[in-house]
Amino acid sequence: MDVVVGRVAKAHGISGELAVDVRTDSPETRFAPGSVLVAKLRDGTSRNLTVAAARNHSGRLLVRFDEVLTRDVAEVLRGTLLFGSTDDLPPTGDPDEFYDHQLEGLVAELTDGTRVGTVREIVHGPGGELLVIEREAGGEALVPFVREIVPAVDVPGGRVVLDPPEGLLDAD
Template identity: 85%
Template sequence: MDVVVGRVAKAHGIHGELAVDVRTDSPDERFAAGSALVGKLRDGTRRTLTVAAARNHSGRLLVRFEEVLTRDVAETLRGTLLFVSTDDLPPTDDPDEFYDHELEGLRAELLDGTVVGTVLEVVHGPAGELLVLKRDSGEALVPFVKQIVPTVDVPGGRVVLDPPEGLLDAD
């Protein structure tokens, strides 16, 4: 299984550098020189990209890949999702830290065991992480904080929710 670690936002400069929106808590490790990433282009094709260099710039990471030498080539990568294999991820030592792929697909239930949906994805926003729940009535966004999601039971295949009144109400 692959995990998204970034998305190419745009080309930067004339030498093939790319501005990348980071989607990993370990950018120094994921985008270290010599790291191989899989890029899924907008047309669905995949290609391996090897990091030549990376640096922070204006809230984004600027990345040079060995395979991208010009701005013209860099422009073709706009919107490309960058992946690593879950096999390459180190285990987390913190019991309250999870990789997104570990949460996706978990059953979401209330404290009393009532099933309210399934975790579709984890959205990383400026104010924190949100769980996107797939529900019969559509999708719901749940802040991924201890007060609302007190239990994450990956081996048991579930997250337990204690939502404030109205959070899961259908419009």
């Protein structure tokens, strides 16, 4: 299974370096030198890119790929999604720790079994993680991913159980 690990924001400098918005909780593994990512281009084609180097810069990663040697080539990649395989991820070793791709797509339901929606993505913010729930009734809800509000995660069963405080899931 392939999952999005980053999105190319823009070219950086003149030597083909790219500013990448990270979409993985293990960037040190995904963007390690020698790692191969699949770039899905806007024209529908794909190509493999091998990480040559990566470094943090202003909240993004600056990544150099072996196959991208000039700014012109880097500019073509603007907006491209970068995918990595889930097959090479080690087990978390903690039953209360999950990879983002394990949570995305799970049904979100209340403790009484009422379906609220589906987990669309996980946002990693400075205050902690948020589940972005695509609501059954339309729109989205941001749910703090803490045990008090998400008391159960059942990956094999395909669901997360929510016990939200009053007002958290109210429509805008």
